[in-house]
Amino acid sequence: MRPISYSRATAVADAVATVVADPTSDFLAGGTTEVDLLRQNVLLPRRLVDINDLPLTQIEDRPDGGLYIGALARMSEVADAAGVQERFPMVAQALVLGASAQLRHMASMGGNMMQRVRCGYFRDATSPCNKRDPGSGCSALEGFNRGHAVLGVSEHCIATHPSDVAVPLMALDARVHTEGPHGRQVYPIDDFFLLPGETPHLEHPLEHGELVVGIEVPGLPMARTSMYMKVRDRESYEFALASVAAAVTVEDGAISDVRLALGGVATKPWRARRAEEMLHGAPADTESFRRAAREELAAARTTPLNAFKAELAQRTMVRVLETLTHPERQS
Amino acid sequence: MSAPHIPSKAAAAAVLPERGPDPVKITLSVNGTERTLEVEPRVSLLDALRERLDMTGAKKGCDQGTCGACTVWVDGRRVLSCLTLAIACEEHEVTTIEGLAEGDELHAMQSAFIEQDAFQCGYCTPGQIMSAVALLKEGHASDDAEIREWMSGNICRCAAYPHIRAAVRTVRDQT
DSSP states (O other), X not given: OOOOEEEEOSSHHHHHHHHHTOTTEEEESSOTTHHHHHHTTSOOOSEEEEOTTSSOOOEEEOTTSOEEEETTSBHHHHHXXXXXXXXXXXXXXXXXXXXXXXXXXXXXHHHHHHOOOOXXXXXXXXXXXXXXXXXXXXXXXXXXXXXXXXXXXXXXXXXXXXXXXXXXXXXXXXXXXXXETTEEEEEEHHHHSOOOTTOTTOOSSOOTTOEEEEEEEOOOGGGGGOEEEEEOSSSSSOXXXXXXXXXXXXXXXXXXXXXXXXXXXXXXXXXXXXXXXHHTTSBSSHHHHHHHHHHHHTTOOOOTTTTHHHHHHHHHXXXXXXXXXXXXXXX | OOOOOOOOTTOOSOSSOOBOSSOEEEEEEETTEEEEEEEOTTOBHHHIIIIISOOOOSOOSSSSSSSOTTEXXXXXXXXXXXXXXXXXXXXXXXXXXXXXXXXXXXXXXXXXXXXXXXOSSOSSHHXXXXXXXXXXXHTXXXXXXXXXXXXXXXXXXXXXXXXXXXXXXXXXXXX
């Protein structure tokens, strides 16, 4: 790791002003990605501004049945919160299925939104990588890309977005609050994550020194019976090959409302809008689920190594929708 | 929330004082004892414990947050000391495996690891024990499946997992 200097902030305004004033400074929260990437020389800030003392740890129930989660609430705290478990089980499930107990005590919710990709070519600090070194090329396109994305990819980057909890937050139309050089901003979560396109080094619409301060989750009654399912190579402590967050309401055998988002298969947390559209008003049966899943993955762009993900994502979607609409059929 | 602060774009001086990159004096509270040492801000808590404070209980396995051998508690919560900067632990309470026994009396989990033969090479054991004690406090040891899931951040390359679970069960059932 290169030498770094350190400052500790106790007020949001101080932290923001300090980082804004210095292009070589970055915020430090839980550090679970950042310290790792500093040690690998993937990130090269001159100074870290420790934000862990900022008063951003609240997990508040909102009058509309929603939540406001401070950016420095830890993953383990949010997973444990009664309001999250009762009203947004898919959020609690996604958190508990991520990382390990130790990492969940360290990692902050804001940091989770800002985490970097797990692509081995990004992380090795030497291979050509358009995310780390814009214009240098993408080593994953012709490389070992079994874990890489099949949706939202470009010819410049196919790195999978690694977050679990961002997937249900995407299904819930969460909003990300920031403080920065131009004051408070609120981003719909779908706008907070950028597709790689021709600029994979730009992952968020944030300015330098703009700090995530909280995540707002609007109330959604049907989320009380929502679920998150994660499929991976080993049973625990592993990133998703495919994951699905879903909430669904059935009236008289037909789907009257549905929220669906995918993880592990896309370059950003992926709202399955095509599938949602097909499911609205459709009978709540396996055929509808399969058709909707097929439609969502029709745009998949695969490589020989990750082609299985298109099928896996569809099966996971069908499985989750079956479980939510016909719980008696599941073992 | 407070009104947004809009700093001047022309501001040259940082608002916050900067420490480092050369070694700076920091004070850590480790196992209830205040320790003062000089470290560069980039030094991990793990390296500070092992290389500066001669507390070699926490082990360096991967040094990248994947193996759990470096598990310690900060403010009572199990964390990975390899991904924690020492300087960020000022004003927080650090507990290591060296702080677990009461004098010559081993912690119940340490005794259970010995009784249940819950290790072979022993390298991961301090991390396993720090994690296991925290696991019981967190209340996620109701059955073997839950113990397995909530201990998954501690890798044992000798695969002593069944015996580690037996040790956890033993202590769980003592209380």
